[in-house]
Amino acid sequence: MLKRIRRTRSAGARMRTADEEELSRVHVDPDSAPPAYEGSAVIQAADLQTPEEARESERAISRRDAPGTLRLVVALNVGVILCALAYVLFQGPSSLAIGGASGLSIVLSSAVPGLPNDVALWIVNAVLVVVGLVFVERRAVVWSVVASVALSAYVSLIQWLIPVTASLTGDLWLDLCCTVLLVALGNAIAYNAGASTGGMEIVVMALARHTSLPVGHAVTVANGGIVCAGVVLYGPRVGLYCVLGLLVQTVVVNGVLNDLKQHKVCTVICRWPARVEEFLVRELSRTATITRGYGAYSGREVSVIMTVLTRAEATRLEKYLREIDPDAFVTYVNTSQITGHGFRWV
Known part of the structure; x- marks a missing residue:
């Protein structure tokens, strides 16, 4: 009985101690506590920049908002060249019809004896261009049409420079891996700049516009028919x-695209918040969200700086x-879905 009373008293003492600690935390007044870090209060970005610097920052943000024609053309050509190399060196010789205009041209070349792969690709892309101009809004399909013509041209050029009639590796699995990697990388580079590599995307847009099929289902229907053939x-x-190639290619494209679009959400607590704000505005042409906080243990006030930057920044x-x-x-959180002023155009 005595032991039970002692245990009860001990438990009551622990409860009172916990309650007292809770009350001490609740009654901490961050406004009356001394600052934990030195540095001036939050200042306006306008006070950090001269008018000329502010205009230059706005121009830098505008360049990030829109890709620009030159960047778009370069990305489109790089993406199309990678797809053309995959088609000539690996996909065509191994008859890997893994979807897209390239897969459809391989099916057509096999169905029509004596028809070369590059000629079949010209025929397929010509039909797709006509479909796009007739059934899809021209403004929406213009870059897909350009990419389709460019892909056919690059395939013919590479086929002329490097005549390939049989598999370079002699292994179907290696050819599949090389095809998927090159095509996925090419598509991701083009998509990241706001362009595309053309091909079956035109059919997908036409199906989505003139039927009740969602875009994802339209892609499945278009590529699934080619794979079945x-x-x-x-x-x-x-x-x-x-x-297998079609499934892996989809996963790799999404992975590469997310990696290309990756940014860092940075949260900073330091002794000199004003200097960090100035560095972000002047040197990186970025801004930040400043919030007031206080330490849970000390109750001291701090400035919390949150900004979103590229990996280089x-x-x-x-x-x-x-x-x-x-x-x-400092904490860093990876993110690939950011829209708004200074990042992706909406």
Whole structure:
């Protein structure tokens, strides 16, 4: 009985101690507590920049908002060249009909004896261009039409420079891997700049516009039909490779695209918040959201700086923070879905 009373008293003491600690935390007044960090209060970006610097920052933001014609053309050509190399060196010789205009041209070349792959691709893309101009709004399809013509031209050029009639590796699995990697990288580069590599995207836009099919289902219908034709023409072994290639290509494109679009959400707490704000505005042409906070343990007031940067800009910020405040507290969170002024155009 005595032991039970002692345990009860001990438990009551622990409860009172916990209650007292809770009350002490609740009654911390951050406004009356001394600041934990030195540095001036939040200042306006307009006070950090001269009018000329402000105009230059606005121009830099505008350049980030829109890709620009030159960047668009360069990205489109790089993406199309990678797809053309995959088609000539790996996909065509192994008859890998893994969807898209290239897969449809391989099916057509096999169905019509004596028809070269590059000529079949010209025929397929010509039909797709007509479909796009007739069934899709011309403004929406213009870059897809350009990419379709460019793909056919690059395939013919590479086929003329590097005549390939048989598999370079002699291994269907290696050809599939090389095809998927090159095509996925080419598509991701083009998509990241706001362009495309053309081809079956025109059919997808036409199906989505004139039927009730969602875009995702339209892609499945268009590419699924090509893969099924490959199974019939080349047998179950090659057909299953085509199915696998289509699935893996989708995953790789999404992965590469997310990596290209990746940004860093940076949260900074340091001794010199005003200097960090000035660095963001002057040097990086970025802005930030400043909030007031206080430490849960100390109750001291701090300035919390939150900004979104590219990976290169985040590296520059990290280097600057090491110079002015090695003890700065910084967190980085990866994100690839950002829209708004200064990032992707909406």
